Amino acid sequence: MSAAAVDQAHKPLDGGWGWMVVLGAHISIGFAYATPKALSIFFKEIQKDLMCSYSDIALISSIMLAAMYAGGPVSSALVSRFGSRPVVMLGGVMCGLSMVTAAFGSSIVYLYLCIGVVGGCGLALNLNASLTIISKYFLLRRPLANGLAMAGSPVFLCFLAPLNQFLLERFGWRGSLLILGALMLHCCVAGALMRPVQQLSQTPNKLEPNGGTSIKDGCVQNFKKFLDLSFFKDLGFVIYLIGNVMFIFGAYAPILFLSAYAISQGVDEYSAAYLLSIMGFVDMFVRPGTGLIANCKWVRPRVQYFFSLAMVFCGVCHLLCPLITSYPLLVVYAIFFGVGFGMVFALIFECLMDLMGNQRFPSAVGLVTIIECLPMLLGPPAAGLLVDVYGDYKYLFLMCGGVIVAGGVFLFIMNTYRYHTLRTLRTDLKPAKGQNSVDQGQEPVSEAETGLETDPSQTPASPSRAANV
Numbered sequence: 483m484s485a486a487a488v489d490q491a492h493k494p495l496d497g498g499w500g501w502m503v504v505l506g507a508h509i510s511i512g513f514a515y516a517t518p519k520a521l522s523i524f525f526k527e528i529q530k531d532l533m534c535s536y537s538d539i540a541l542i543s544s545i546m547l548a549a550m551y552a553g554g555p556v557s558s559a560l561v562s563r564f565g566s567r568p569v570v571m572l573g574g575v576m577c578g579l580s581m582v583t584a585a586f587g588s589s590i591v592y593l594y595l596c597i598g599v600v601g602g603c604g605l606a607l608n609l610n611a612s613l614t615i616i617s618k619y620f621l622l623r624r625p626l627a628n629g630l631a632m633a634g635s636p637v638f639l640c641f642l643a644p645l646n647q648f649l650l651e652r653f654g655w656r657g658s659l660l661i662l663g664a665l666m667l668h669c670c671v672a673g674a675l676m677r678p679v680q681q682l683s684q685t686p687n688k689l690e691p692n693g694g695t696s697i698k699d700g701c702v703q704n705f706k707k708f709l710d711l712s713f714f715k716d717l718g719f720v721i722y723l724i725g726n727v728m729f730i731f732g733a734y735a736p737i738l739f740l741s742a743y744a745i746s747q748g749v750d751e752y753s754a755a756y757l758l759s760i761m762g763f764v765d766m767f768v769r770p771g772t773g774l775i776a777n778c779k780w781v782r783p784r785v786q787y788f789f790s791l792a793m794v795f796c797g798v799c800h801l802l803c804p805l806i807t808s809y810p811l812l813v814v815y816a817i818f819f820g821v822g823f824g825m826v827f828a829l830i831f832e833c834l835m836d837l838m839g840n841q842r843f844p845s846a847v848g849l850v851t852i853i854e855c856l857p858m859l860l861g862p863p864a865a866g867l868l869v870d871v872y873g874d875y876k877y878l879f880l881m882c883g884g885v886i887v888a889g890g891v892f893l894f895i896m897n898t899y900r901y902h903t904l905r906t907l908r909t910d911l912k913p914a915k916g917q918n919s920v921d922q923g924q925e926p927v928s929e930a931e932t933g934l935e936t937d938p939s940q941t942p943a944s945p946s947r948a949a950n951v
Contacts, residue, residue: 792892
């Protein structure tokens with residue numbers, strides 16, 4: 483077989499059945515991101531039934547999100563071994579069983595295990611497998627395909643929030659979990675759509691005599707790929723990680739307690755649930771809009787600053803929320819919250835790819851998501867603890883808003899310092915490199931070879947390179 487034929491066989495289709503794969507990914511990713519948020523509709527009733535505190539009940543979604551992020555490396559390994567279709571179908575079964583078994587729970591710890599651990603691991607299988615197979619079907623249209631798939635998060639949040647409120651009034655939280663478990667089995671149907679890409683077979687490599695050693699070396703390489711600690715030597719990565727951790731700590735608690743806060747202000751249950759739908763609806767349009775803005779010629783080289791300003795905007799919305807006492811103003815808050823939340827998550831992985839590049843991004847994002855598990859696990863319970871101690875939701879929003887604003891200001895200041903340092907180093911090294919090249923009769927050494935990063939304020943605009951999450 484010629485090399486041209488092999489290249490053609492491995493070229494993504496950029497259409498055809500790939501759009502059905504995008505539909506399946508839309509469904510599985512929608513459940514993955516929307517379910518932990520929409521479960522907050524049941525929290526009040528579960529809290530009364532099981533007699534637990536606000537911090538205890540918030541830990542359900544925290545464990546679920548943490549398990550979803552922590553299970554990323556395991557999911558990636560399973561996809562590499564078995565493909566996306568069986569992994570997504572297994573994740574759908576786990577999600578369905580987690581909700582069904584949780585409906586029979588009589589303690590909060592039982593819900594932690596069923597919904598948090600089992601359900602979170604099932605969502606991890608759905609999420610990573612869906613993102614992986616899109617990259618195999620699309621190349622030129624990959625940004626569009628990723629955008630359509632990731633739109634499942636706000637779309638599903640729009641209808642799951644009022645649906646859960648309807649089910650809660652008709653069947654209680656236990657019956658609602660049974661029905662929700664049945665709905666999540668649709669992830670199996672979504673997985674069935676993810677047909678493996680047909681590729682021309684190649685001649686298998688001959689087995690090496692030291693097969694055991696090769697397998698051991700491969701395991702070590704895979705471990706280093708997902709946990710490459712050398713990233714901590716990169717100042718840009720460390721700055722990004724600190725700001726990202728601060729945002730994640732305060733990002734989810736306002737979503738989980740928004741309905742309860744509205745009810746405490748005298749809003750009826752249905753109207754309170756619709757606040758999440760409003761937020762999700764706004765988020766649905768803000769994410770692609772932010773991607774278009776970030777891809778502009780003037781904004782693209784300064785995307786790190788854009789990211790920090792988006793974080794500050796989101797945090798200021800939370801700081802102003804305790805001043806709101808009427809439902810129309812709560813709707814305005816939900817709109818601006820959706821704008822800030824959508825902007826940050828449209829840029830969060832794009833900024834990481836801007837720092838690390840295409841080659842280092844997979845390893846970097848694996849390390850980031852694992853570290854994010856800790857603030858994701860601690861943030862909502864810490865916010866719930868404030869409600870338990872003070873009996874008022876305003877301290878929750880003040881804490882989350884303050885932490886997010888501090889993270890955005892930190893990113894802005896540290897990135898300004900970092901880029902100033904890089905400009906100074908380039909100015910000092912360029913004359914020396916040019917002189918050495920002339921003396922030795924060699925071509926000048928490139929900036930990539932010196933290990934210096936490029937100041938984004940002086941680089942030309944480039945297309946968007948990461949999917950919105």
